[in-house]
Amino acid sequence: MAGTDPIHQFVISDIVELFTIGGDGTEGSGLTFSFTNSGLFMVVSVVLTTTFLLFASRNRKLVPDRWQLAGEMSYTFIANMLRSSAGSEGMRFFPFVFSMFAFVLVGNMLGMFPYFFTYTSHIIVTFGLAMTVILVVTIYGFARHGLKFFKLFAPSGVPAYVLPIVIPIEIVSFLSRPISLSVRLFGNVLAGHITLKVFTGFVVSLGALGALGWLGALLPMIMAVAITALEVLVSAVQAYVFAVLTSMYLNDAVHPSH
Amino acid sequence: MVTQAFAQEAETPTEQNLDAAIDATRGEPVEGAVGHDPTADTHATTEAHGGEHDSGVFPPFDPATFPSQLLWLAITFGALYLLMSKLALPRIGGILENRKHIIDADLAAADASRQKTDAAIAAYETALAEAKSKAQGIADQNRETIQADLAAKRSAVEADLGAKLSAAEARIASTKAEAMTHVDEIATETAQTVVTQLVGDVSTDSVRAAVAKAKE
Known part of the structure; x- marks a missing residue:
């Protein structure tokens, strides 16, 4: 039954239970912290990313080889993106945006392997990432500009009589950012994985019916292949979108008056 | 199950x-x-x-998993950020920066070489123009001296010829004048002889006077 259940792939299972804060000592009370399959893949993602970049740059060649070129391209890709949206002042956040992009991209891509856990399919993870972005934006914005950071809500060049309408809209849009940022990534990954699992489930169920079933299983099989390709694309695009939006929000922290 | x-x-x-x-x-x-x-x-x-935290709710919305996920998210993302900002990105950035420096230096060297070449070409061209003008001057000077020489020689020859010509003319004139005097004598003698044969003696002086009269 778990074989074709499209939800089972999202189940978190404990590998090592670490500690519990609070609660009355009974099962399920308090906050239980464990090393789970989700945490395992986060660690794998960090190790992969770091190993790739360090391996790529191991020779420090003047004329790069393939690995080094790939590493340099990922570097310049994010650097150019951040510079174009947040200016050269925003480049102080380059390691942050790069880590964000790498963490989401590698998480999504790892999720495309069968039996691998996709940590970006959990709303709490994407929300945690989005809140990190928003907290960095807000804290840096206030630290850098003080109360002038509130100019963010009153775009320059807007006539005074429109401000009563614009300011609430801007505030709501600012407050909804962590939600939209996290739900966009979570929703895309979750929906893709469920669709993929449903179609491959059809293949298995129909294939069990014999010769005619094999014929019928051909259609969902083709769909599953096509959706796999689409999901690889979505994985990359969503990581890029996450990084672009992070850059744009950071631009607000650097230049609050638009 | x-x-x-x-x-x-x-x-x-x-x-x-x-x-x-x-x-x-x-x-x-x-x-x-x-x-x-x-x-x-x-x-x-x-x-x-x-x-497994399968408490019946949809797993991504199961709050029981939230603490563990957030804990590991913080640990792993923090580790990733540190590794990226302290280790990996400075290394790649250093490679790119180094390459940019080398390319810039090479370009500057190439530019300097080009400027040097331009200067050399300009120097060569001025030298060439100078040599050309010098050659022109020398040629002009030679031509002038030759022409002057030629003119002097020609004028000397012309003067010589003029002198010879005038001398010859003078000789011709004197010869002619001399001849003319002989013509008078011949005419007188002839006339005297003719007149003597026809009418008898006649004085030489009167014949000469008649010849002179006829000549006019």
């Missing part, structure tokens, strides 16, 4: 199972048969899966 557990419990509705179900729901009163209690089902499933 849920169905298995369910079936097991349904087959043996003993007092023990009922107690277990009541325990699982933490003392909440249970209505009806054990098998119909959803919480008991869930409990059994959790045991069957072995440590």
Whole structure:
């Protein structure tokens, strides 16, 4: 039954239970912290990313080889993106945006392997990432500009009589950012994985019916292949979108008056 | 697996199972048969899966997993940020910076070489123009001296010829004048002879006067 259940792939299972804060000592009370399959893949993602970049740059060649070129391209890709949206002042956040992009991209891509856990399919993870972005934006914005950071809500060049309408809209849009940022990534990954699992489930169920079933299983099989390709694309695009939006929000922290 | 557990419990509705179900729901009163209690089902499933947080809710919305996920998110993302900002990105950035420096230096060297070449070409061209103008001057000077020489020689020859010409003319004139005087004498003599033959003697002086008169 778990074989074709499209939800089972999202189940978190404990590998090592670490500690519990609070609660009355009974099962399920308090906050239980464990090393789970989700945490395992986060660690794998960090190790992969770091190993790739360090391996790529191991020779420090003047004329790069393939690995080094790939590493340099990922570097310049994010650097150019951040510079174009947040200016050269925003480049102080380059390691942050790069880590964000790498963490989401590698998480999504790892999720495309069968039996691998996709940590970006959990709303709490994407929300945690989005809140990190928003907290960095807000804290840096206030630290850098003080109360002038509130100019963010009153775009320059807007006539005074429109401000009563614009300011609430801007505030709501600012407050909804962590939600939209996290739900966009979570929703895309979750929906893709469920669709993929449903179609491959059809293949298995129909294939069990014999010769005619094999014929019928051909259609969902083709769909599953096509959706796999689409999901690889979505994985990359969503990581890029996450990084672009992070850059744009950071631009607000650097230049609050638009 | 849920169905298995369910079936097991349904087959043996003993007092023990009922107690277990009541325990699982933490003392909440249970209505009806054990098998119909959803919480008991869930409990059994959790045991069957072995440590999975399958409490019946959609796994991504299961709050029981939130602390662990956030903990590992913080640990791993923090580690990734540190590794990227302290180790990996400075290394790649250094490679790119180094390459940019080398390319810039090479370009500057190439530019300097080009400027040097331009200067050399300009120097060569000025030298060439100078040499050309010098050659022109020398040629002009030569031509002038030759022309002057030629003109002097020609004028000398012309003067010489003029002198010879005038001398010859003078000689011709004197010869002619001399001849003319002889003509008078011949005419006088001839006339005297003719007149003597015709009419007799006649004086030389009167014949000469007549010849002079006829000549006019």
